[in-house]
Amino acid sequence: MLEALMPELVIAVFALAVIFIDMTLREDDKEFLGYLSLVGVGIALAMVFSQAKSLLAAIAAKQALQVSFFSGLIRVDLFAVFFKLVFLLVALLVILGSLDATRKDKYKGEYYSLILFATLGMMFAAMAADLVLLFVAVELASISTFALAAFRKNRTGTEAAMKYFVIGAFSSGLIVFGMSLLYGLTGSTNLYAIAEALPKTAEFHWVLILAVVFLIAGFGYKVAAVPFHMWAPDTYQGAPSPVSAFLAAASKKMAFVALLRIFLIALSMPALVKEWALLFAILAAITMTLGNVVALAQTNIKRMLAYSSIGQAGYVLIVFALLASTQVDLNLSIGAGLLHILTHAIMKGGAFLAVAAASYYMIGSNLEDFAGLGRRLPVTALTMTIFLLSLAGIPFFAGFVSKFMILTASIAAGGAYLILGILLIINSVVSLYYYARVIRYMYFAEAEVKREREPLLLSVALVVAALLVIYIGVFPDSFVSLSLNAASSLFS
Amino acid sequence: MSVGEQYITIALFVIVGAIFPVLTIFVASLLRKPRTPEPQKYLTYECSVLPFGPAWVQHNVEYYMYALLFVIFDVETVFLYPWAMTYRSFGLFATVEVIIFIAVLALGLAYAWKKGALEWMRGWR
Amino acid sequence: MSVTVFHYVFLATVLFSIGAYGLLSSRNAVRMLMSIELMLNAANINLVAFSSYLGNLSGQAFAAFTIAIAAAEAGVGMAILLALYRNFRTVNLREIKELRW
Numbered sequence: 001m002l003e004a005l006m007p008e009l010v011i012a013v014f015a016l017a018v019i020f021i022d023m024t025l026r027e028d029d030k031e032f033l034g035y036l037s038l039v040g041v042g043i044a045l046a047m048v049f050s051q052a053k054s055l056l057a058a059i060a061a062k063q064a065l066q067v068s069f070f071s072g073l074i075r076v077d078l079f080a081v082f083f084k085l086v087f088l089l090v091a092l093l094v095i096l097g098s099l100d101a102t103r104k105d106k107y108k109g110e111y112y113s114l115i116l117f118a119t120l121g122m123m124f125a126a127m128a129a130d131l132v133l134l135f136v137a138v139e140l141a142s143i144s145t146f147a148l149a150a151f152r153k154n155r156t157g158t159e160a161a162m163k164y165f166v167i168g169a170f171s172s173g174l175i176v177f178g179m180s181l182l183y184g185l186t187g188s189t190n191l192y193a194i195a196e197a198l199p200k201t202a203e204f205h206w207v208l209i210l211a212v213v214f215l216i217a218g219f220g221y222k223v224a225a226v227p228f229h230m231w232a233p234d235t236y237q238g239a240p241s242p243v244s245a246f247l248a249a250a251s252k253k254m255a256f257v258a259l260l261r262i263f264l265i266a267l268s269m270p271a272l273v274k275e276w277a278l279l280f281a282i283l284a285a286i287t288m289t290l291g292n293v294v295a296l297a298q299t300n301i302k303r304m305l306a307y308s309s310i311g312q313a314g315y316v317l318i319v320f321a322l323l324a325s326t327q328v329d330l331n332l333s334i335g336a337g338l339l340h341i342l343t344h345a346i347m348k349g350g351a352f353l354a355v356a357a358a359s360y361y362m363i364g365s366n367l368e369d370f371a372g373l374g375r376r377l378p379v380t381a382l383t384m385t386i387f388l389l390s391l392a393g394i395p396f397f398a399g400f401v402s403k404f405m406i407l408t409a410s411i412a413a414g415g416a417y418l419i420l421g422i423l424l425i426i427n428s429v430v431s432l433y434y435y436a437r438v439i440r441y442m443y444f445a446e447a448e449v450k451r452e453r454e455p456l457l458l459s460v461a462l463v464v465a466a467l468l469v470i471y472i473g474v475f476p477d478s479f480v481s482l483s484l485n486a487a488s489s490l491f492s
Numbered sequence: 493m494s495v496g497e498q499y500i501t502i503a504l505f506v507i508v509g510a511i512f513p514v515l516t517i518f519v520a521s522l523l524r525k526p527r528t529p530e531p532q533k534y535l536t537y538e539c540s541v542l543p544f545g546p547a548w549v550q551h552n553v554e555y556y557m558y559a560l561l562f563v564i565f566d567v568e569t570v571f572l573y574p575w576a577m578t579y580r581s582f583g584l585f586a587t588v589e590v591i592i593f594i595a596v597l598a599l600g601l602a603y604a605w606k607k608g609a610l611e612w613m614r615g616w617r
Numbered sequence: 618m619s620v621t622v623f624h625y626v627f628l629a630t631v632l633f634s635i636g637a638y639g640l641l642s643s644r645n646a647v648r649m650l651m652s653i654e655l656m657l658n659a660a661n662i663n664l665v666a667f668s669s670y671l672g673n674l675s676g677q678a679f680a681a682f683t684i685a686i687a688a689a690e691a692g693v694g695m696a697i698l699l700a701l702y703r704n705f706r707t708v709n710l711r712e713i714k715e716l717r718w
Contacts, residue, residue, distance in 0.1 A: 016599060023606045132679045139686045143693050150697045156715050158701040165694050166649055166710075170640055172690065173656030176683055177633055180660045180676075184626070184667035189675045234716040498619070556699065560692050567688040570681045 004051070004067050004076045007044040007084065008123050014040025015116035022109025030108040034099045037112040041095060041119070045088040052081045052482075059485055068129065072190050075129035078489035082338060082482065083126035083257045086345050090250040091119040093349055093461045098242045100455035101356040102151075111151055115246065118144035122254040129265075131179045131189040134258055138175070138222075142168050145251050149239040160238025167231040171221035178214030181207055182266070194266040212276050215262060216283070222255030225317060226287040229310050236306035237365070241356030244302060248309045249349030253341050256316060263320065264334070264490060277324030281416075284321055285423055288314025292427045295434050302365045304434060305351055308391060311427060312344050318406055318420045325413035333409040334487035339479060340402035343472060347387045347399055350465035354384035357458045370438060372447030379454050381442045383462040388435040390469045393428045398472035403428065405480065557609045568597055625666030633659035646701065646708040650694050657687040 002009075017040075018033050025032070055078045067076045095115060102111060121140030128134035146168060150161030183189050185204055186197035201208060217228065224232035236244040263276060291311030298304035319337030322328055355365050357380040363369050374381040390397035393404075403424065410421035472479050536543045575582070575590050604610060636655030643649055661680045668676025698708060705713050 016596065019603060020599060023603060132675070132682055135679075136682050136686065139690070143686075143689055146693050146697065150700055153700045153704070155704045158697060158704050159713050159715050161697045162646060162701050162710065162713075163716075165697050166640070166646075166653075169653040169690055169694065170637070170656070172686070173633070173636065173653060173660065176657060176660040177629075177663065180629075180663035180667065180679070183676055183679065184622075184663065184671075187667075187671045187673060189679060238716050553699070556695065560695060563688045564692055567685045570684050574681070 004069070005074070007047040007051070007088075008120060010040055010044045010047065011116055011120045011123065015113045015120060018109055018113040018116065022113070025109070027106065031099070031103070033109050033112050034095060034102075037116055038092070038095050038099070040116065041088055041092045045085070045092060048081055048084045048088055051076070052078065052085060055081055055489070056482070056485065059489070072192065073130045073133050074124075074127045076127055077492075078482075078486045079260075079338075080127040082342075082486035083253065084123050086253055086342050087119055087122040087126070087250050090246065090253075090345050090349050091115060093346075093353065093465055094242050094246045094249075096461040096464075097245070097353040097356055097458045100458040101242045101353075101360060102240070105152065107151065111148070114144045114148050114151075117141075118148065118246070118251070122250055122257075125254050126257050128258075128261065129191050131183065131191070131194075131262075131266075134261065135172075135176060135179060138254065138258055139172060141251060141254055142172065142222075145243075145247055148243045148246065149235060151243060152240050156238035157240065160235045163231045164235040164239075167221055167228075171218045171228075174214050174218030174221070178211045178218060181211035181214065185211070191261060191266040195268055198267070198269045198272070208272065209275065212267060212272070212279075216276065216279055219255050219259045219262075220283065223252055223259070223313050223317075224310050225283045225313060226290050226310065227283075229287070229291070232310055233303045233306040236309070236352075237300055237302045241302065241352050241359055241365075244306075245349045245352030245356065248305070248352060249345040252309070252313065253345055256313075256337075256341055259320070260334070260337075260490070264323070274324050277321050280317055281321035281420060284314050284317035284420060286314075287311070287317055288423060288427045292430045296430065298434070299367050300365055301367060301370065301438060302352070302355055304438075305348065305355070308431060308434070309344075309348055311431060312340070312348070312391070314427075315403065315406055315424060316340050316344075318410060318424065321420060322409055322413050322417060325415075325417055327415075328409050328413040328417075330491075331484050331487045332405075332412065334490065335480070335484040336402065336405035336409045338483040338486055339405055342479070342483065343390070343398035343402045343469070346465050346468050346472075347390045347397075350462060350469070351384060351387040351391065353458065353461055353465070354380050354387065357455060357462065360455050360458065361452055367438065367441055368445075370441045371445035372449040373441075374443040376447075376449040376452055377454050378451070379459045380462060383466040384442065385439050386466045386469055388438055390473065392432040392435045394432075396470070396473045398469040398476075401473060401476040401480070554612060561604060561609060565597070565601070568593075622666050622670040625662060629659045629662040629666070632656075632662065644709045644711045646698050646710055649710075650691060650698070653694070654687060654691065657683055657690075 014037055018037055021036070022030065022033060059078065068074065095112065098111065098115075102108065105111070118141045121137045121142075121144065124137035125134060125141065128137055146161060146165045149164050150158050179189075182194060185201045185207055186194045188194055188197060198208070220228040221231070236248060239247065267273075267276065288311045291307050291309075291314055295304050295307035295311065298307060316337050319333050319340075322333040323330065325333075357377065358370065358373065359365065361377070363373070363376075373384075386397065390399035393399045407421050407424055410417045410424070532542075536547070571593065572590065575586055579586055579590075633656050636652045636659060639652030639655065640649050643652065661683050664676040664680040664683070668674060668680070701713070702708055707713065
C-alpha cells in the first residue's frame with residue numbers, strides 16, 4: 001500500500017527538508033535548495049513513470065487496473081498517474097527555469113518548498129476518490145500558489161496575488177458549499193458511493209441541481225472558464241513569470257482533474273449528465289470564443305498568453321459537453337481532453353518560461369519589448385516560436401494532435417455537437433493571428449540589439465519542453481494510447 | 493416538547509436580558525444621589541486611567557503576527573482533540589500519525605521562530 | 618413544526634448569501650476576508666447539520682478540515698493584504714489598478 005504513495009512521500013519529505021535546511025543556510029548558499037527540490041521532483045517523476053509502466057502492463061494483461069486504499073479515500077489508477085506525470089513534469093520544468101529566473105530574489109527556500117507543496121496537493125487531487133481529500137488537496141495547492149503569486153512583494157505581484165486570493169477563496173467557498181449539499185443528499189463523501197446513492201434522491205432533484213451549479217461555478221473559477229475568468233489575466237500578468245507558468249500549466253490542470261473525477265464518477269447519473277453537459281457546452285462555446293477574441297486586443301504578451309489559456313480551457317470543456325452524446329465513445333472524448341491537458345501544460349508552461357527568460361535580461365513583456373528577440377536571445381525566441389505554433393494548432397506540433405482528437409470526438413458525436421467542433425476550428429484560425437504577431441515581432445521587427453548569453457538552465461528547460469512538443473506532434477501514437485487508457489481506467 | 497415549550501426558555505432569556513440592564517441603571521441612579529457634576533465624570537471610562545488620544549487608533553502591526561500564529565496553531569487542536577478522545581481504539585497507527593503531524597507543526601513553529609516572528613518589535617530596536 | 622435539518626440548511630444558505638454579497642459588493646479587502654470566512658462557515662453549518670441528521674460522522678470530519686483550511690487561507694490572505702498595504706498604502710481594491718488594459 002505504501003509503495004503506491006512513495007512519490008508523494010518523496011515530494012513531502014523534500015518540501016519539508018527544503019524549508020528546514022533553509023533555516024541553516026546563509027543567503028548566498030540558498031541556490032542549493034533549488035537543486036535539492038529538482039532532485040526530489042526528479043526522483044518522484046521516475047517513480048511515477050515506473051508506476052505508469054506497470055499499470056500499462058497490467059492493462060495489456062487485462063489485470064486489475066487500480067489500487068484503492070485508506071478505505072477508498074485514495075485511488076491510484078492510470079488516470080491519476082497520467083495527471084501526476086503532467087504535474088511533476090511541469091514542476092520539473094518550472095524549478096529548472098526558476099534556478100535562473102529567481103537567481104536575484106530572496107526567500108528561495110520558501111519559493112521552492114511552496115512549489116513542492118503545491119505539487120503535492122495537485123498529486124493528491126489527482127488520486128482523490130473522496131470529496132474531503134479532494135477539497136483538502138485542492139486547497140493545499142491553491143493556498144501555496146496564492147503565496148507564490150505574491151512572492152516578489154512588488155506592486156503588480158501583490159495586486160495579482162490579492163485578486164487571485166479573493167477569487168480563489170470565493171471559489172473554495174462555492175466548492176465546499178456544493179460538496180456539503182452533495183453530502184447531505186447522499187450521506188457519503190466517497191465519489192463512488194455518491195454515484196450509487198444519487199438515483200435514490202429524485203425527490204430533491206433541485207438540491208442536486210443547486211449542488212451541480214455550485215461545483216461548476218467553483219471549479220469554473222479555478223479553470224478560468226469565461227464568466228469566471230476575470231482574475232486570470234491580471235494574475236498571470238502580475239505574478240513572476242515562472243509562477244505564471246506553474247499556475248497556467250499545473251494549477252489549472254488540477255481543477256480539471258477535480259472536475260473530471262467529480263462529474264464523471266459522482267455525478268454520472270445519465271439523467272443528470274444531460275443537464276450538466278448542456279451547461280458545459282455553453283461554457284465551452286463562450287469560453288473559447290471570448291478568450292481568443294479578447295487575446296487579439298492584448299499588447300502584453302503575458303496577458304495575451306493568459307487569454308489564450310482561457311481559450312484553450314474552453315477546448316477542454318468541449319469534452320464535458322460531449323459526454324451526453326451517445327454517438328461518441330466515452331474513452332475517446334475523455335482521452336482527447338486528457339491529451340489536450342498534457343500538451344497544453346507543456347506548451348503554455350514553456351511559453352511563460354520563455355517570457356521569464358526574456359525578463360532575465362530586463363526585457364519587459366510588452367509586444368514591442370520582444371522586437372528583435374530572434375537575434376538577441378535566439379534559443380528563447382526559437383522555442384517560443386515552437387510553443388506558439390503548437391498553441392495555434394499547426395500540424396507536426398503537439399497542440400495539433402490534441403485539438404485534432406477533440407475535433408474527431410465532436411464530429412463523431414455529430415448533431416449539435418458539430419457546432420462546438422466548428423467553433424474550435426474558427427477559434428484556432430483566430431488564435432493564429434495573435435500568435436503570429438509575436439513571432440513577427442521577434443524575427444521581423446526593426447530593433448538595435450546584440451546577441452546575449454542565454455541563461456543555461458532556463459534554456460535547458462525551454463529546449464526540453466520544445467522537444468517534447470515536437471516529439472508528441474510527430475510521434476503521437478504512444479501518447480494517444482496512453483491518454484485513452486487513462487480515460488478508460490477511470491471507470492474500471 | 494412542542495415548539496411553544498422549546499421557545500419558552502429562549503423567551504425567558506430575552507425577557508431577563510432586557511430587564512437586567514434597565515434594572516441596574518435604575519438602581520445605580522438611586523445610589524448616585526446627590527448629583528455633583530464634574531467634567532471628569534463625563535470622560536470615557538477606561539479602567540480608571542484618564543483616556544488620551546482618539547479611540548480609533550491603528551494597532552501595532554506586530555499584533556498581527558501573534559494573531560496569525562495563534563490562529564494557525566489554535567486550529568490544530570481540531571485534529572488533536574478527536575484523536576485524544578479515540579486513541580485507545582485506533583492504537584499505534586494513529587499515534588504515529590499524530591506524532592508526524594506534530595513534528596510538521598513543530599517545523600513550522602521553528603521556522604516562525606527562526607524568522608523572528610516571536611520577537612516583539614524587532615523592527616524598532 | 619420543530620427545528621429540522623431544513624432550518625439549518627436555510628440558515629446556512631442565508632449566511633452563504635450574505636458572505637457572497639459582502640465579497641462581491643465591498644471594496645475593502647479586510648471586509649472581503651471576513652465575507653470569505655462567512656461563506657466557509659456557512660458550509661460548515663451545512664456539513665454538521667447533515668452529519669447529525671444522517672447520523673454519520675464524515676460530515677463532521679469534513680467540517681474539521683474546512684475549519685483548518687479556512688484558518689490557513691485567512692493567514693495567507695492577511696499576509697498578502699499586508700504586502701499589498703505596504704505597496705499601495707490602501708486596502709481599497711477599487712483604487713488598486715496597476716494591472717488593467
